[in-house]
Amino acid sequence: MRFALDALTIFAVAAGAFFFLAGTVGLLRFPDALSRVHALTKADNLGLGLIVVGLLFQTEGLLAGLKLVAVWLLALLAGAAVTQLIARIAQAGGPRV
Amino acid sequence: MxxxxxxxxxxxxxxxxxxxxxxxxxxxxxxxxxxxxxxxxxxxxxxxxxxxxxxxxxxxxxxxxxxxxxxxxxxxxxxxxxxxPGSILRLAAVVVCAFVAAGLVALLLLLPEPAPTLATQAAANIAATGLLNPVTAVLMAFRAIDTLLEVVVLLVALLGMWSLAPDRLWGGLPRGSGLSDPDGLLTFVAQLLVPVGILVGIHIFWIGSVAPGGEFQGATILAAMWILTAVAGLVDAPATSRPWLRLLLVAGPAVFFAIGLAGFAIAGSFLAYPPSYAKLLILTIEIPVTLSIAAMLALLVAGPPEREPQR
CATH class of the missing domain: 1.10.287 (Helix Hairpins)
Structure with a gap:
């Protein structure tokens, strides 16, 4: 049982790390702001989500698990809102100076 | 590693x-x-x-x-x-920075082994404070005067920033965000996130007596929530001349100082607490201090008054 849980954790966290890596590569390599924001949200949503899922297998007690899920949901909300704002500004032709 | x-x-x-x-x-x-x-x-x-x-x-x-x-x-x-800056000024900055860095490195390397510590004394006397988190015990009991002074420094910083405003704007309102879109994205986020954030801020403050957390961290989160609602245009910054606002700013340091002075009578020295109700006194200080710090931090971010006070 222990081994199975650890294996699931390693798999999910590794998958999450992959999305973070892909998102970072996208952030560095994509040509314009909208594509970069798109790459970044993948890292935030899927990468962090998978890491949280992986860590859920290691938590002791319901409360710790709920806290982890709350962290993910709050990061989702903040990430979605901020990327929307950045995308709107980018579409309007860059920040006002 | x-x-x-x-x-x-x-x-x-x-x-x-x-x-x-x-x-x-x-x-x-x-x-x-x-x-x-x-x-x-x-x-x-x-x-x-x-x-x-x-x-x-x-x-x-x-x-x-x-x-x-x-x-x-x-x-x-x-x-x-x-x-x-000119090259002489730059050179002077480099020299001063190098000097400070070298001094820090030298201090670190010259530390006696084992390094001097008050941790054992703090751990031995923590029971007298009624707290379980040694960091909070140091901040609120053993070195409470440092914390008191920190709060006062923050208040002085806010006053200093306010005084940057021209005379006719004194007591006026900080610059508003200029946003007021009831269907806007920021409004939505502020309405959704702020209640959660306020809960988290209170939690971080409250947990400080037993676990990492405390009034500065909690107050920062509360201030951030206020800033978020202000940026979203849901609330306007208050005029800095409002009596309730000034009372809120002064309440924390004033209660802190008053209980510190009372320490002379009830425990024999400034900022000393009698062990039997040390925790109660610490909480009595922490609650207004947290609210004051939150207000100070939020107003520092809001900036100096830029709109004339409403008569």
């Missing part, structure tokens, strides 16, 4: 990048990233209290202040380039 090595390299790399950045905005972004990495360093050093403070105050709130400052500089048509 490998993680620590990567962390150290990243912290130093981001720090160097921040110093070298030409653009003020880029430098501020670098500073915020630097603060978050530094918080990770504190976690690795088993100092979660410092990590929380660094993330909330050092990176988050100071980052917000610097962002606001860089926006103002941009608006006023002033750029860092127009005030480039």
């Amino acid at each position: 490998a993680f620590d090595a990567v962390l150290v390299v990243s912290v130093l790399g981001v720090a160097a990048w921040t110093v070298a950045a030409r653009d003020t905005f880029a430098a501020v972004v670098g500073f915020i990233a630097f603060g978050l990495l530094l918080a990770l360093v504190w976690v690795r050093l088993a100092a979660p209290d410092v990590a929380l403070t660094e993330a909330a105050l050092g990176s988050g709130l100071t980052g917000g202040l610097l962002l606001a400052a860089s926006t103002r500089l941009g608006r006023a048509g002033m750029t860092a380039a127009s005030e480039t």
